Structures are given as C-alpha cells and as structure tokens.
Amino acid sequence: MRLCCPSTCPMEKKPKVSQLCELCHCRKAIVKRPKNLQKICKLCFYEVFETEIHNTIVSNNLFFEGERVAVGASGGKDSTVLAYVLKLLNERYHYGIDIVLLSIDEGIIGYRDDSLATVKRNKEQYQLPLEIVSYRELYNWTMDEIVSCAGLKNSCTYCGVFRRQALDRGAAKLGINHVVTGHNADDMAETVLMNLLRGDVARLEKSTSIMTSSVGSPIKRSKPFKYSYQKEIVLYAHYKKLDYFSTECSYAPEAFRGTARELMKNLESIRPSCIIDIIHSGENLVLKPKKVRKQFRKKDVTEVEVRSDGSVSLFKDGNRCERCGYLSSNRICKACTLLEGLEKNRAKLKIDTDTSTDGAAKTTRELEQLSF
Amino acid sequence: MDTGKCSRCKDNEATVLSRRELFCQDCFIRFICGKQRKHMGSDRYKVKFSDDVKREKVILPMSYGKSSLVLLDILISMFEEQTKNPRAKIGFEVDVVHINDSKVISYQNEVGSVLRKLKNHYALEKYPITFTDVGIESILNTGDVSSLTLHKDFTSTSTRGSSSVTMDDIFEGCPNRASKKDILDVIVKQLIERYAVAKGATSILWAHSMTSLADEVIALTVKGRGSEIFKQLTDGVVPFGESEIDVVHPLRDCSLGEIEKFVQMKGLEEFLLVPSDSPERMMNKQKTINEVVENYFKTVDSSDDNIVSTVVKTGAKLGEPRNFDGKVCSICNGKIYNDPMNWLKNITHHSNLPPETEVEKESLREWLDMNTQTGITDQESASTNEIDLCYGCAVTVGGFKQGKIEWPVRRDAKHEVEAILSEFIIDEE
Numbered sequence: 001m002r003l004c005c006p007s008t009c010p011m012e013k014k015p016k017v018s019q020l021c022e023l024c025h026c027r028k029a030i031v032k033r034p035k036n037l038q039k040i041c042k043l044c045f046y047e048v049f050e051t052e053i054h055n056t057i058v059s060n061n062l063f064f065e066g067e068r069v070a071v072g073a074s075g076g077k078d079s080t081v082l083a084y085v086l087k088l089l090n091e092r093y094h095y096g097i098d099i100v101l102l103s104i105d106e107g108i109i110g111y112r113d114d115s116l117a118t119v120k121r122n123k124e125q126y127q128l129p130l131e132i133v134s135y136r137e138l139y140n141w142t143m144d145e146i147v148s149c150a151g152l153k154n155s156c157t158y159c160g161v162f163r164r165q166a167l168d169r170g171a172a173k174l175g176i177n178h179v180v181t182g183h184n185a186d187d188m189a190e191t192v193l194m195n196l197l198r199g200d201v202a203r204l205e206k207s208t209s210i211m212t213s214s215v216g217s218p219i220k221r222s223k224p225f226k227y228s229y230q231k232e233i234v235l236y237a238h239y240k241k242l243d244y245f246s247t248e249c250s251y252a253p254e255a256f257r258g259t260a261r262e263l264m265k266n267l268e269s270i271r272p273s274c275i276i277d278i279i280h281s282g283e284n285l286v287l288k289p290k291k292v293r294k295q296f297r298k299k300d301v302t303e304v305e306v307r308s309d310g311s312v313s314l315f316k317d318g319n320r321c322e323r324c325g326y327l328s329s330n331r332i333c334k335a336c337t338l339l340e341g342l343e344k345n346r347a348k349l350k351i352d353t354d355t356s357t358d359g360a361a362k363t364t365r366e367l368e369q370l371s372f
Numbered sequence: 373m374d375t376g377k378c379s380r381c382k383d384n385e386a387t388v389l390s391r392r393e394l395f396c397q398d399c400f401i402r403f404i405c406g407k408q409r410k411h412m413g414s415d416r417y418k419v420k421f422s423d424d425v426k427r428e429k430v431i432l433p434m435s436y437g438k439s440s441l442v443l444l445d446i447l448i449s450m451f452e453e454q455t456k457n458p459r460a461k462i463g464f465e466v467d468v469v470h471i472n473d474s475k476v477i478s479y480q481n482e483v484g485s486v487l488r489k490l491k492n493h494y495a496l497e498k499y500p501i502t503f504t505d506v507g508i509e510s511i512l513n514t515g516d517v518s519s520l521t522l523h524k525d526f527t528s529t530s531t532r533g534s535s536s537v538t539m540d541d542i543f544e545g546c547p548n549r550a551s552k553k554d555i556l557d558v559i560v561k562q563l564i565e566r567y568a569v570a571k572g573a574t575s576i577l578w579a580h581s582m583t584s585l586a587d588e589v590i591a592l593t594v595k596g597r598g599s600e601i602f603k604q605l606t607d608g609v610v611p612f613g614e615s616e617i618d619v620v621h622p623l624r625d626c627s628l629g630e631i632e633k634f635v636q637m638k639g640l641e642e643f644l645l646v647p648s649d650s651p652e653r654m655m656n657k658q659k660t661i662n663e664v665v666e667n668y669f670k671t672v673d674s675s676d677d678n679i680v681s682t683v684v685k686t687g688a689k690l691g692e693p694r695n696f697d698g699k700v701c702s703i704c705n706g707k708i709y710n711d712p713m714n715w716l717k718n719i720t721h722h723s724n725l726p727p728e729t730e731v732e733k734e735s736l737r738e739w740l741d742m743n744t745q746t747g748i749t750d751q752e753s754a755s756t757n758e759i760d761l762c763y764g765c766a767v768t769v770g771g772f773k774q775g776k777i778e779w780p781v782r783r784d785a786k787h788e789v790e791a792i793l794s795e796f797i798i799d800e801e
Binding site: 013014015017020021023024025026027035036043044047048051052055056059192193195196197198199200201204227259262263266267269270271273274276277278280281282283284285286287288289 | 548550589590592593594595596597598599601602656657659660661664665668671672679682683685686687689690691692693694709710712715716718719720721722723724725726727731732733734735736738739740742763764767770771
C-alpha cells in the first residue's frame with residue numbers, strides 16, 4: 001500500500017460500500033450524473049463523458065485524417081470544453097485532425113471583449129491557433145450599433161444571421177472546410193420543441209442532424225456535443241477547472257427560446273432523460289409527402305415564388321447571393337437584406353467620440369468597477 | 373368585454389367573445405356544433421332512408437371530462453336533428469365507453485351517480501345510445517402477465533409471472549405520477565381499441581379539443597414518442613388487425629376555452645367526473661408531463677390560440693417514420709422504428725476505470741462480496757424471453773423500480789381475435 005497521510009490525501013480514505021461509484025464500485029461517488037442520475041466517481045465521470053463524445057464522433061464519421069477543423073469558440077463553457085475535449089480525444093485516439101479556434105467579435109462592449117480575452121487565454125492554455133473575425137470588418141456594423149439602430153427586440157435575429165455567415169467566412173479565410181460548434185443536447189432538444197411550437201415545418205426534419213452541409217458550400221458544420229447534457233458539460237468544466245466565461249449576452253435573450261427553456265427545466269425535474277427523449281423524438285419526425293396538385297402545374301414553366309418581403313425563393317441547393325456571393329436560398333441572402341435595412345436607417349451624421357451606441361453591458365461593467 | 377349584438381344573428385345580445393367575434397349563446401353553440409359537423413360530415417353519420425340499412429357502430433370513449441361531455445351533448449343534438457324528418461332513420465348508434473380507472477385514481481364523485489344524472493337530463497331512450505363501463509383491470513386478461521425488465525445494456529426480457537397479479541402490482545414500481553399517467557394512457561387506449569374491434573365498431577370518436585391535441589403533440593415528443601404523433605393526429609380509416617375503423621377527432625378545431633364556455637352555457641358541470649388530485653396545488657415534480665405542458669400553453673397562449681393551433685397544424689403534417697423494424701412493442705403494441713435501443717446503446721457509455729490503489733481494490737472486493745450475497749447482480753432464469761420495447765415504453769419502464777413492470781404481454785396475432793371474442797362476448801346471439 002502507498003504510504004500517505006490521510007489528512008493530505010483524502011482519496012485514500014476508504015469510503016463506505018453504500019457510497020461507492022455505481023460504475024467502478026471502487027471509488028467514492030461524487031457526482032450524480034444528470035443524464036441518468038447514476039452516482040459515479042470523478043474518474044468514471046471523465047471516462048463516460050469523454051468516451052460518449054468519442055463514440056458520437058466515430059459513429060458519425062465526423063472527421064477524416066488530416067482534416068483541418070475550426071472550433072467556433074465564444075469563450076463560454078460549451079466551446080471551451082469542446083476545444084479541450086477535442087484536443088484530448090485527438091491525441092488519445094489519433095484522429096489526426098488539426099484544430100484551430102475561430103472566434104467572432106460581434107462588437108458588444110463589456111461582453112464580447114471579456115469573453116474574447118478568455119478565448120485568448122485558452123489559445124495559450126491549449127496551444128491552439130486562434131483567428132478572430134469581427135462584424136465590424138465584415139459588415140461595418142457592431143452589434144452595439146445595430147441595437148441602437150434597430151432596437152433590442154430583433155437583436156438575436158441580426159446576430160444569428162451575421163454570426164452564421166461570419167463563421168463560414170472566417171473558416172474560408174483560414175482555408176478550413178469544417179466548423180464544429182458547441183451545441184449541446186439541451187440546445188438540440190430546445191430547438192426541436194421550438195420548431196414544433198412555432199410550426200417551422202421546413203426545419204422540423206433536419207433540426208437534429210449532427211452534420212449539416214450544402215451542395216454549394218464547401219464548409220460543413222457539426223455538433224459533437226449533440227448528445228452531451230449541458231449540466232454534464234458544466235460539471236466537466238468545473239472538475240477540470242477549465243477557464244471559461246460565464247456571463248450571458250447582455251442583449252435581450254430571445255424571449256420565445258426563454259419560455260421553451262423554462263418548459264424544459266420543468267420537464268427535466270420530472271424526468272431527467274427528457275432531453276435525450278426529445279432528441280429521439282426529433283430524429284423520428286418525418287413530414288408527410290406533399291400532395292402535388294397536378295392540374296394547376298403547367299409543364300416546362302419554372303415557377304418563381306415571390307415572398308411578401310419581395311425576396312424570391314429559388315429552391316435550389318447551392319445558390320449564391322447576387323451581392324456577396326454567400327450561400328443563399330434567395331437571390332439576395334438574408335444578411336444582405338438585413339444590412340440593406342440597417343443602412344437605410346443609419347444616422348447620416350455622427351458625433352465624434354459618440355458613446356451613445358454602447359450597450360448595457362458596458363454600463364454594467366463600469367458600475368461593477370465602482371468602489372467606495 | 374364590450375357588449376353588443378351577436379355578430380351572427382344580429383338580433384340577440386352577445387354573451388361570448390371568441391376568435392375576435394361576438395356570439396350570443398345560441399349562435400355560439402351552433403358555431404361549436406358546426407366544428408363537429410365538419411369532421412363528421414361523411415355519409416356514415418348521415419340519416420339513412422332505406423329500411424334494411426345497417427347503422428354505423430360508433431364508439432365514444434368517455435372520461436366524463438369537459439370535452440367528452442361536450443361531444444356527447446353535440447351527438448345527442450345531432451340525433452335530435454336527424455329524427456326531425458319522419459321518413460329518415462338515425463344514421464349511427466353510439467356506444468359510450470368509459471374505462472373505469474377508479475381503482476387506481478381517486479375521484480371526488482363516482483361514475484354511477486354521474487350516469488344517473490345524465491340519463492335523467494337527456495331523454496336518452498329515444499336515441500340509439502348505450503353506456504358501457506369497462507373496468508381498467510380487464511387489461512390483465514388481454515395477455516399473459518409477465519415480469520418485463522429493461523436491463524442496463526438496453527435489452528429487455530420477460531419472465532412469465534404469476535396469474536394473481538392485480539392493478540396495484542402493475543403500478544407498484546412506479547416512480548411518480550408522470551409515469552403512472554404514461555402507463556394509464558397506454559392501457560386506456562388499448563382497451564378502447566380492443567373493445568372497438570371486439571364490438572365490430574366502424575368508428576371511434578375521440579373528444580380531444582385542439583388544446584389537448586397540442587398538449588399531446590408536445591407531451592409525446594417529450595416522452596420520446598415522436599414517431600407516434602402522426603397516428604394521434606391523423607383522422608381517417610385505420611387498420612386494427614383485420615378490421616378497419618374510422619378514427620375521428622370531431623372537436624379538434626375547438627380550443628379548451630371554447631369547450632369550457634360550452635360546458636357553462638349548457639350547464640354540463642354536474643356531469644363532470646372530478647379527480648381528487650388538482651395539479652394547480654402540486655409542486656412541479658409531482659405533475660404529469662401533460663400537466664406541465666398544459667400549464668405552459670396556459671402561460672404562453674393567454675391572448676390568442678395561435679401557438680396551440682400552430683402545434684396541432686404542425687403535428688398534422690407529420691407522417692409515418694421511415695425504417696419500420698418489423699417489430700412491435702410488447703407494452704403499447706406500437707410499431708418500432710429505427711432500432712431505438714441500439715441508438716441508446718450507441719450514445720450511452722457504461723464502462724468504468726478499474727481500481728488502481730490498494731484501497732480501491734479492497735473497496736471493490738467488499739462491494740462484490742456484499743452484492744453476490746444479496747443476489748443483486750443480474751441472474752437470468754431459464755424461462756426468460758427476449759422482448760422488444762419501443763423507445764417511449766422503455767423510458768417509462770426504465771424509471772420503474774429496478775426497471776421492472778408486471779404486464780400482460782399480448783399473445784401472437786393469430787390468437788388475438790379468439791382472445792378478444794372470448795373476453796368480450798358474454799352471450800352469442
């Protein structure tokens with residue numbers, strides 16, 4: 001037996017049999033696993049958490065040897081754990097992939113600059129290269145300016161559309177064809193519920209797919225955390241003492257997603273497995289075949305649907321935006337449409353050293369720094 | 373509410389505001405009846421003129437809740453209409469079937485007294501309506517009662533159990549109200565369908581309102597039964613074994629709010645069967661999944677019925693999943709798609725890290741000693757058969773104590789018809 005003093009080495013104190021881990025039956029259980037409420041020890045928790053992600057990666061053939069992969073890194077817990085685990089698994093199982101951190105700077109003073117500082121520290125900690133792409137350089141707008149121009153209510157619409165494109169552009173700039181994001185099981189389940197609640201039929205079938213790619217786009221996206229519970233990611237980050245940024249975005253969280261999240265929380269307290277159950281349901285949602293009314297369709301006439309906002313639907317995978325060349329299902333992509341609206345409302349004159357566009361986050365940070 | 377004239381008859385004072393329209397009482401009742409008529413417009417339910425025509429046999433599952441009472445009321449009014457023409461004959465007969473679950477759920481009042489009041493209220497003898505009470509325990513006669521176990525590796529087995537199993541035994545390992553409700557739902561549905569087949573019924577009329585259908589869509593999703601939504605929401609002729617039955621939800625366009633107003637106007641409250649539990653006073657953990665979803669809709673959908681109707685419309689666009697495995701669930705008899713247990717196996721990892729230090733090795737030895745003595749480790753007996761479970765049922769059983777449930781496993785399909793006949797036919801004609 002190893003000689004050590006019990007006071008300095010608590011691990012060596014023998015636990016009661018009733019306290020033992022339900023998997024290895026030899027170490028004291030310290031975590032109740034959120035996924036199935038199994039009481040397990042720290043080492044077994046690491047083992048199951050990492051191996052489940054590895055299994056997801058292998059069974060879905062997410063990577064190929066020699067592939068360069070960009071991790072969408074926000075500095076938050078999901079992407080930090082993702083970068084850490086991917087690096088670890090890459091070394092352990094020899095995927096042979098080349099990992100790069102890719103961050104988007106939306107330009108939210110007091111929020112994104114702090115979280116980017118975390119990503120910069122992660123870059124050093126994990127020895128991974130980092131690329132930052134900003135809304136300012138891509139669109140000549142920051143989120144703070146967008147909110148002061150278009151209001152708080154639609155902030156997530158703008159931010160979401162722009163970020164999606166920014167990630168692709170950032171990856172393209174680095175010559176990388178694969179972006180992995182930290183979307184976890186909770187996010188997936190939430191999306192399934194939201195698509196049902198909003199009646200988003202177009203997204204219903206594909207909302208749970210682990211990898212999305214389009215014929216016209218060289219850049220594919222994948223979600224290795226698809227089956228990982230958010231709570232387990234938090235626990236993992238906590239026990240591994242990972243350095244992450246834990247503040248929520250200071251702009252209004254999407255109100256509707258908030259209610260769906262609340263619903264899921266209530267459901268989870270009744271049945272912890274419900275997150276995986278919802279994903280399972282989501283994977284089995286199939287739309288009925290559309291009824292084609294033949295008598296109204298003339299042959300050899302290509303119909304073009306004009307939407308209420310004047311955009312034109314093309315139904316062609318791989319179509320490109322006429323203005324920016326980005327992948328789009330319309331003649332003009334959503335980001336360009338949004339930008340056009342924003343430009344129309346941009347103030348013609350601007351005061352020098354104007355700080356009025358700075359968001360709430362900056363004020364909060366300034367207030368935090370006050371002391372007596 | 374701003375008062376004014378009813379927007380339909382332009383005569384009476386309006387008493388209800390529904391879908392941004394003002395109604396007087398009569399017009400509102402007519403409006404709701406119209407919704408039901410729309411879904412029961414097929415020839416099967418119309419009056420018949422020939423003498424030798426066989427009436428359609430219609431099953432109305434009745435919980436004595438608000439919507440089923442409203443549907444019964446509307447059906448009676450339909451009969452009334454159909455008897456107005458002296459040459460016409462009523463087109464269908466209704467068997468009101470109540471699955472009596474008072475042995476497992478407590479109620480403030482009892483079905484017998486409700487039924488007596490109901491019979492006094494309507495002049496039922498004029499119409500072809502019968503009332504049937506099916507005890508929930510009759511599910512035990514539908515198969516060979518066995519002990520079903522879901523193992524940690526997601527395989528499941530059945531062991532032939534004793535014949536003296538009661539309803540209490542089925543619910544014994546149940547962890548909470550939510551799981552109890554899951555099993556009850558499966559039982560009620562199975563009993564109704566079996567009853568309909570046994571009676572040679574041609575239609576089943578489910579009284580779900582739009583709100584409860586929306587609850588179902590979300591609740592089924594949450595329970596991992598997403599593949600069943602299409603079945604729940606598609607009206608039409610469905611094969612049940614060798615027979616075909618028209619399944620209709622006549623109130624699918626009416627919200628719960630409208631149903632409640634209808635109940636109030638017609639004074640149907642006295643016929644309600646009221647459960648003793650009221651979910652409003654419960655903690656979240658004690659609620660069933662359907663109750664949580666219901667509550668969600670109440671908070672989100674206070675002004676319009678937009679979300680509720682969106683959910684129902686979306687659900688109705690769903691079809692049957694691909695990749696039917698050719699297997700049927702031993703509990704709910706539903707089709708199993710995409711090998712769910714293998715899916716679970718792939719995303720769940722159970723391995724462990726072996727002991728390293730002496731203390732850890734000793735702990736493991738101690739654990740092994742204790743657990744081989746008490747026999748907790750899985751020991752398979754000779755009479756164990758492998759069975760198939762669908763994802764939803766596996767989740768429910770997995771929550772039960774030791775993953776075990778007593779359940780009447782259906783005999784194979786060939787014996788099915790005989791079993792049903794012997795179970796329900798009391799006297800051959």
